[in-house]
Amino acid sequence: MIGALIARDVRRGFTGAAWLPIAFFLLVATLVPFAVGPDAGLLARIGAGTLWIAALTAALLPIERLIEPDRADGVLDQLALHGLAEEAIAVAKIAAHWLTFGPLLFIAAFPVAALLHIDQQALGRVLISIAIGTPGLAALAVAVAALTAGLPRAGAIAGLLMLPLAVPLLIFAAAFCGGGGNQPLALESAVSILLLAGAPFVTGAAIRAART
């Protein structure tokens, strides 16, 4: 059932507006040179950080369709009746969310790197940090989506909740991309693992609480 749920959510993601976060990601990265000017050195210096902020917003954009439609439509209840624990549902949702934006972000990083004059070595670091950090971002997005499901103005509240919680990931990823050695990468990995380990329990508890 978990496999079927992941496949369903990935299909829904791609037939829905999966391109939207990536388009947003590309748009943000394209706007930066217009905002700070064409100085290649400056763009290369701020490029990795810019790319990560764009990635953060790309993960945030689809947050309202991660949990709420399935809660309102009774899908979460039916999954529970089919013997799937809420935590297992959360794991499936995290995997599906990551599959719909993580790999696309990875690909989109190449044209963005060219736009921002990020050299090959720095691009390699950016790609590593994206590969390690985006699963944590997906987990955080799903947990926040579950916590805000059914609330009025959930999208805005989700942004207010998620962005501060993503700051540690952003700091360590940006530090690694900026050539800070392997220690920031280890810390980014630790934060990502922590988010991946904790999010299913937070999501599960939020889904159960929403039923009462």
Place this chain on the structure above:
Amino acid sequence: MSALLRFDDVTLRRGGRLLFEAVDLSLNAGEAVQVAGPNGSGKSSLIRLAAGLLRAQAGRVQRSALALADDNPALDRELPLGRALGFWGGRVKAAMDALGLGQLAEVPVRLLSSGQLKRASLARVAASNAPLWLLDEPLNALDADGAERLARLVDTHLKSGGAVLAASHQPLGGEWRMLELGR
């Protein structure tokens, strides 16, 4: 014979309000119980409690494998009805035919009327192999033909050793033991 659903001295509060207390219920194979009562008496909550989606404040609920049909269709709106029902597994084609949905297998769920959606959620239950059916307001949005088909399905299910607990403020066709709430 062990009961497919059993409530022992069950009390439920929601939002600080007492919905019902000290409810005893035993539902054996071949039995059908209709939960009746005015709006807000806790009929739907009792169904969700029976399903394990709510927790009782006091008492004990024992249940066997079950399937639930309520006002939420739980079907992917963009998929054709046949595929959307197929996600939940079971004998989908037979259930769709029994509820008169055979012609709609290729129609996207988003284009169905509320009556057709109700039939679809009943088909999800009928397709399951669960011995216990929980139906919350099964007649809502159903026309006379739909109600007749539901009555036939329930009858067949009871004869094959299943049990049905349905919450409804309208009379359901066939023989039902009554459980009154809100008195």
